[in-house]
Amino acid sequence: MLAALDGYGVFLVKYGVLQAIRLATSLSFLVAIYAMRSSLDITKLHKFELTTSQLIVFGSLGALNVVGRLTPFASRLLIDRFKESLQAAQATAAFAKLFELPHGAVLTTPTGEFGQLIAKVFRNLDPLLPALYGAVIPIFVETVVAVIFVGVAYGPITLVQLALVVIYTLTAYRFARAKAQRNKDMMTCMLSEWGKIMASAGAYERAHFFGNVGFEISATRGRFETMGAKITAVMAGEQWEGMCQTLISLLVMAANVVLVFLVVDASTIEIFSLIAYLVIFTTSLDAYALGISNLRTAVYEYQAFDAFIHRLSDVSDVEGAVELPLTSSPTIEFANVSFSYGGRVILDDVSFKVEGGQRLGLVGASGCGKSTIMRLLLRFYRPSSGTITIDGQNIERLSGASLRRLFSVVTQDSQMFNSTLRENLAYGKTGASDDELLEAAKLAELPLRVKGCVGAERASDLSLDKECGEKGAKLSGGQQQRVALARAILKSGTIYLLDEPTTGLDGVVAKQIQKTLDALSENVTTVMITHHLDDLKHAHSILYLDQGKVIERGNFESLIAAKGAFYRQVEARKRGE
Numbered sequence: 001m002l003a004a005l006d007g008y009g010v011f012l013v014k015y016g017v018l019q020a021i022r023l024a025t026s027l028s029f030l031v032a033i034y035a036m037r038s039s040l041d042i043t044k045l046h047k048f049e050l051t052t053s054q055l056i057v058f059g060s061l062g063a064l065n066v067v068g069r070l071t072p073f074a075s076r077l078l079i080d081r082f083k084e085s086l087q088a089a090q091a092t093a094a095f096a097k098l099f100e101l102p103h104g105a106v107l108t109t110p111t112g113e114f115g116q117l118i119a120k121v122f123r124n125l126d127p128l129l130p131a132l133y134g135a136v137i138p139i140f141v142e143t144v145v146a147v148i149f150v151g152v153a154y155g156p157i158t159l160v161q162l163a164l165v166v167i168y169t170l171t172a173y174r175f176a177r178a179k180a181q182r183n184k185d186m187m188t189c190m191l192s193e194w195g196k197i198m199a200s201a202g203a204y205e206r207a208h209f210f211g212n213v214g215f216e217i218s219a220t221r222g223r224f225e226t227m228g229a230k231i232t233a234v235m236a237g238e239q240w241e242g243m244c245q246t247l248i249s250l251l252v253m254a255a256n257v258v259l260v261f262l263v264v265d266a267s268t269i270e271i272f273s274l275i276a277y278l279v280i281f282t283t284s285l286d287a288y289a290l291g292i293s294n295l296r297t298a299v300y301e302y303q304a305f306d307a308f309i310h311r312l313s314d315v316s317d318v319e320g321a322v323e324l325p326l327t328s329s330p331t332i333e334f335a336n337v338s339f340s341y342g343g344r345v346i347l348d349d350v351s352f353k354v355e356g357g358q359r360l361g362l363v364g365a366s367g368c369g370k371s372t373i374m375r376l377l378l379r380f381y382r383p384s385s386g387t388i389t390i391d392g393q394n395i396e397r398l399s400g401a402s403l404r405r406l407f408s409v410v411t412q413d414s415q416m417f418n419s420t421l422r423e424n425l426a427y428g429k430t431g432a433s434d435d436e437l438l439e440a441a442k443l444a445e446l447p448l449r450v451k452g453c454v455g456a457e458r459a460s461d462l463s464l465d466k467e468c469g470e471k472g473a474k475l476s477g478g479q480q481q482r483v484a485l486a487r488a489i490l491k492s493g494t495i496y497l498l499d500e501p502t503t504g505l506d507g508v509v510a511k512q513i514q515k516t517l518d519a520l521s522e523n524v525t526t527v528m529i530t531h532h533l534d535d536l537k538h539a540h541s542i543l544y545l546d547q548g549k550v551i552e553r554g555n556f557e558s559l560i561a562a563k564g565a566f567y568r569q570v571e572a573r574k575r576g577e
């Protein structure tokens with residue numbers, strides 16, 4: 001993971017230099033005293049009577065210590081900078097993965113949950129790299145070097161230091177397991193509760209419509225309390241862990257002092273330098289223990305992230321997926337396609353072919369599976385049996401990006417986002433000029449004016465700078481629908497998938513849009529779902545679905561002539577039923 005990042009080599013070199021200085025600093029006094037043991041006289045030292053060479057050695061030790069004391073800060077700066085690039089890479093990978101999650105899972109996930117997930121990935125690295133590079137690696141290296149040196153110089157007392165590190169590692173590791181579980185509980189709870197809180201916050205109108213403002217507030221209070229309890233559990237665990245480790249370190253420090261006096265046979269100054277070293281070393285183990293525990297926790301979280309990143313869904317490409325060229329007027333074919341959502345059969349043996357440039361109408365009662373056909377075509381789901389081909393190629397084996405590039409889609413909800421009309425429209429074609437946006441809006445019967453252009457304006461005219469509000473709430477339903485259509489026109493797909501594009505529009509505008517669609521569909525293949533059966537007069541073929549089965553097919557005239565379900569529905573509409 002790390003090695004793949006740009007600049008990892010440079011990071012390691014700089015880090016290695018800083019760690020060498022740190023190591024030299026922490027052992028310098030102990031080593032110097034050992035090296036000068038025969039020439040150092042404690043009584044002279046006490047009176048500050050030193051030889052020139054001793055003065056130089058102690059002066060150098062002082063200078064080295066000044067530099068050494070600064071290395072943890074320099075290391076942290078280095079680690080933080082490196083962490084930043086890793087954070088961006090990982091969080092982006094998690095974000096990209098969102099678009100490959102199962103369609104159904106995305107629909108059922110509370111708003112905001114994914115934002116939290118990405119925040120979690122982002123935050124996970126906060127403790128991980130400092131724990132690894134700032135505490136665990138330096139202390140580990142120091143322990144190895146110091147244990148060898150103390151062993152050679154002062155004998156078996158070195159085993160105390162070794163035992164100390166082993167005890168610290170084991171207890172920290174043990175604590176870390178429980179801590180990781182508590183953190184996981186907390187994060188799961190936060191993800192879910194924040195998602196619900198954000199969803200409640202977005203329910204402004206619905207809450208007022210149903211007199212449920214009080215209900216939303218008290219439900220949210222409950223969610224904050226649930227989150228608070230989990231956070232307190234994590235914090236309490238940390239305090240207990242801290243207390244236990246402090247007790248261990250105090251006990252070990254005392255044992256060290258006593259043992260050094262009892263076991264080590266050396267001059268007084270050496271004994272004191274050894275005790276001083278061991279006390280400082282023991283103190284630095286607190287950061288090490290925290291590092292081990294943070295590292296274990298972060299690795300645990302990383303495993304969850306890794307599982308998330310490698311999760312496969314129907315939306316993902318198969319290995320060796322083929323790129324589909326962007327051809328004009330592609331041919332679409334469904335051959336014996338069946339599909340179930342979670343075991344419930346929605347489409348049953350559906351077959352049809354739309355030749356390139358033709359227009360297919362899908363009609364049938366609400367819930368009969370019309371929008372599902374569109375979702376299968378976009379490969380949000382894969383059929384349970386049968387095949388879907390475009391220009392003869394099974395869409396299962398195509399790259400999703402090249403497949404979806406073909407479509408200009410208008411769905412039942414307009415999918416607007418909280419920004420200006422310009423940005424909402426330009427989403428159909430990145431970098432489109434205002435003129436292109438205005439042209440598309442005109443085709444979609446959306447009256448628009450450029451900001452600042454005064455003249456023959458109508459009160460209903462919109463400007464490109466108009467803010468659309470959350471989910472387009474500042475536009476009327478009909479305006480949103482026309483923005484959605486203009487955006488699809490801008491995309492210039494070669495297959496138009498239109499899911500009730502004129503529902504909610506007044507009759508005059510709907511007719512005008514229908515004319516635009518008729519004109520557009522001369523050069524593209526179109527699949528149009530509608531309850532306005534008259535809109536299908538120019539369709540090459542119409543499928544009438546009932547409970548996932550095609551029960552009638554033909555063009556408008558032949559279906560009327562057949563006097564079946566389609567005919568009855570057209571008649572019922574005429575009578576205004």
Ligand SMILES: Nc1ncnc2c1ncn2[C@@H]1O[C@H](COP(=O)(O)OP(=O)(O)OP(=O)(O)O)[C@@H](O)[C@H]1O
Pocket residue numbers: 103104107341342346365366367368369370371372373412
């Ligand atoms: N993601 C999903 N998970 C489970 N069931 C679903 C899902 N989406 C739709 N359904 C169910 O599948 C059936 C077909 O839904 P679909 O959206 O295709 O209907 P439709 O024909 O487009 O209806 P309408 O005219 O009301 O838009 C419905 O019964 C619906 O409840």
Ligand SMILES: [Mg+2]
Pocket residue numbers: 370371372412499
């Ligand atoms: Mg539908």
